[in-house]
Amino acid sequence: MKYLSRLLSIGCIGIFVVFISCIAIAQNLNTHDPVEVETRNVFYQTDEIQVELEIPVLKNIVNEDIQELINTMFDDDATNFVEEVRSGYPEYAKDAEEYDFEPHAFVAYTEFEVTFNQGGILSIPVTYYQFTGGAHGMTEIRSYNFDLRGGDLFQLKDFLDNQQIALINNEIKRQLQEDDERFFPDAAEEFEGIADNQNFYLENGNLVVYFGLYELGPYVMGIPEFPVSFASLELSLEDIQQALD
Numbered sequence: 001m002k003y004l005s006r007l008l009s010i011g012c013i014g015i016f017v018v019f020i021s022c023i024a025i026a027q028n029l030n031t032h033d034p035v036e037v038e039t040r041n042v043f044y045q046t047d048e049i050q051v052e053l054e055i056p057v058l059k060n061i062v063n064e065d066i067q068e069l070i071n072t073m074f075d076d077d078a079t080n081f082v083e084e085v086r087s088g089y090p091e092y093a094k095d096a097e098e099y100d101f102e103p104h105a106f107v108a109y110t111e112f113e114v115t116f117n118q119g120g121i122l123s124i125p126v127t128y129y130q131f132t133g134g135a136h137g138m139t140e141i142r143s144y145n146f147d148l149r150g151g152d153l154f155q156l157k158d159f160l161d162n163q164q165i166a167l168i169n170n171e172i173k174r175q176l177q178e179d180d181e182r183f184f185p186d187a188a189e190e191f192e193g194i195a196d197n198q199n200f201y202l203e204n205g206n207l208v209v210y211f212g213l214y215e216l217g218p219y220v221m222g223i224p225e226f227p228v229s230f231a232s233l234e235l236s237l238e239d240i241q242q243a244l245d
Contacts, residue, residue, distance in 0.1 A: 034117040035148060036060050037124070042078070047105060048089045053078050054111045056124050056144075066151035070144075077126075077142070082108045085130045092133065107131040116202035119237050121244075122146045123202040141210060141223055143201040147244045156209075157196055159243035164233045168209060169193040172226045176216065183217040183224070191216075202240075205230055 036059040044051050055078050061067035085108040096103035109129040116123035124144045131137035145154055156165070169191075176188035200209045210225040217224055230236060 035122060037114050037117070037122075039112075045105065048093075049082070049086045049106045049108060051082055052107075052109045053082070056112050056114075056126070061148060063151070066148065069151055070146060074126075074144075078110060081110065081128050081130075085132065088132055104133070106133075107137065115208075116204065119241055120148045121202065121237065121240055122148055125201045136219065139213060139223065141199065143199055143210075145201060149241075149244075152244075154244055155196070156194065156198055156200055156207075159240045160233070160235075164235065165194065167233055168207075168226075168228050171228050171232070172209065175226055182221055187216045203227075207233065207235070 038057045038059055040053075040055040040057050042051060042053040042055065056071075056074050058067050058070055085106050089106055092106075093103050107130060110126055112124050112126040114122070114124055122145070124146075126142050126144065128140045128142060129137055146152065147154055160168075172194070173188055173191055176183050176191055180188065194209060198209060199211065200207060202208070206227040206229055208225055208227045210223055213219055213223065215224065
């Protein structure tokens, strides 16, 4: 009887350990599954500004602190963007009165796309557009590249080696030379390589490096983007994960 009780106790402990292990495995799998990203829309208009925002909202991340941190970042950046655009209106209104022209409301607009959402790695480029007058508005892309396992933003230098960066530089230079009618005439000659904090985002199968308006070409060409395949860099999702560990 004592022997049977002992076996039952050992069995219960074993089941409990397996149960705890299953929970840990499930949480780990959830961390690496694609996360849910919803859209929060903000629309309003005043005499000073017309606001149309798409703000990413992450859902169902196992670590709620990381989720709240990232969602707060998106909210804060959108709010700061609107305030930055609006801050120029008083001076503009003063000029309108002095030079006798009808003022218009400024525009602040954002939209986003989820371009990569695998294995705890998330890329969301957000387009920030503003119009405050003149011939055209101004567009900026801010890319948010997260390692959701720790909630950190990461840069190219965090997962690429010098050889891979050299391959990217060569590919950009090649495209600049081959399409010199679209870019500035001296763009290829003056290109010295990507910066340590170079703008980029990930998409399925590609790493996309991009530059700001007027950096490499006239306004009409928009945001210059240079897709470079993972295959050409001998890069995989597992490589990125390991480099960021």
